[in-house]
Amino acid sequence: MSFLDSLAAGLALVGNLESFLALALGVAIGVIGGAIPGMSATMAVALTLPFTFSMQPITGILLLLGVYKGGIFGGSIPAILIKTPGTPASSATILDGFPMAEKGEAGRALGMALWASCTADVISNLSLILFAGWLASFALSFGPPEFFTLILFSLTIIAGVSGDSLLRGALSALLGLMLATVGLDLVYGTNRFTFGDPNMMGGLNFIAVLIGLFAIPEVLAMVWNPTAHLGNARKLGSSWVSFADYKKSFKSIVRGSFIGVFLGSIPGIGAAPAAFLSYSEARRKSPDKENFGKGEVEGVAASEAGNNGVAGATLIPLLALGVPGDVITAIIIGAFMIHGLQPGPMMFVLNANIIYGLFIGLIVSSVFLFFIGSLAIRGFRFVADIPKRILVPAVLILCIYGVFAVNNNVFDIGVMFAMGWVGYGMMRCRIPAAPFLIAFILGPLLEDNFRQSMLMSGSDWKVLFRGPITWFFWGATALTVVAIVRTSVRAIKNMNIVRSSVDVTIE
């Protein structure tokens, strides 16, 4: 199939009212979900997932992608108006967004956030279209040893950069891999941790685990401290973003978008570091650097461009290699799986129409984001007024229905509750949940590719080092570990230095 044939097939698939409505609805849900402090883009995507089961695959996936895109922008609204990021990705937006709101320029800050988000979104989507196909055609030559080393590399980097510490990330990933062993063995069909319960023979339900890990802990956190997330929203003010503001910030927006694209295409890094890096680069290069942190519109533009630049790029490893780059794409891979689709290089061959349909939908989503985002900025006070103590039980009930709908099984609800407590424990212990979930998803693939490699080589370990691709991934894994360990050791040294200087000052 040529590029034009694929494009035409994709257009035929999404060129209907249902797909565009799903996309627009998704963006609206995402913006609202991201704008509600205490919810997040991740939770919004997780809670929307069960509603896509009965839809056509392309419609369901477009809905979720819309939620993802909308959620990342939506997080900037409370970040600017009440100094509480709706999603972790919006943390950098507070630095200049909130001071602008305090000066009565919230409308200008939000307008710039929207314009920067939409520009970054377009750049990110174009990068996805450009690179995903190229990477997938390269990955078609991968065999089990290459996939094993690729997944190992992805897990290493996700474990290393998801939280504050490589060791806690590694522990989280190991626990996720261990949980993935529950069920019947892939080769021999014998029981592994099933305790004789038929419900556990197919392994733990992925949707129950992910909703348990990412939605229930927020419910429990709210039960622990119901008065958290309360804040007074600032007024929008009379000034609005101008084309001169946009022109002034354009370089920072484009730079931030490419930073987002680069970091987003590496599994595990995510939107928050991209936003901070984009912000610091903009401050370094700006002639008004002394205004950064005091309400500089370019600062808002840079951080929003950084976090939205990630949104399309995280789909590059997902679609081309079948490796989710962050938690949201891990949830989206679940939507693919529910509909019997396996993202990866073969999808570009077998389901090219879906891939190109998604590309078209993503481009359109930027337009929807612009219009829906403009409305959301004006309507935020209604979202901010939703009582959190009504929202908490509503989220709980949504989780229960959503998880039950996967298999019509009450056992899955029990799994979700149990995983909710595990997730809450991890949250309290500062163990990142992302490596756990991604390892849980990739665990069976990792083991399967390892065993296939062993079977095809007659258990010769050398097969795992059989060519330049495996060597590349082994090298990248080793480099990642060395870099993260060095950073961790340096951080501990710095803590010791700070501590000793504080002690000296006290004496």
Next chain:
Amino acid sequence: MDEKALQLRLGIGACVASAVLVLFAIPNFVTAPSNVLNVVLSPLFWPYTLSALTGVAGLALIAASLRMPNTGEPVNEASDERGAAILRMIGIIIIMLVSLYLFKRLGLVWTCVLAFLATAFLVKTRHPITAIVCAVIIPLLLYAFFTHVAGVAIPQGNFVRLP
């Protein structure tokens, strides 16, 4: 609990988990056929490898904690009232357990109505009327969507049945 104490406890916890898995859980709850030709293909290989790595991660966490300074700064923000917060957490555990028990008896919809109300009052909602209205409407709307749009057979229970 400061960062150092947390790291130390996590390390000890990981080592204990690894020991329990290697010495008790894997031998008792993972079965492998006796005719496996190569150890790396055995269903036991992966769980044992992961358990061993968990132990190594635990030891590394302990070693890292010993190098960390005592900051004395708590890792988590304290709740407004610790005693009340603990009672609320016990309350939510009870709500979850009772819900699991009631799903098949009362049905998903009515159990969710009760769970909604119980959770809303547990977190001391300032909008009791809204909570009651939402507790009825949200589960019914979700029932209507999943039953009539998504085609999911939502359990109805033994008492009040819905169309």
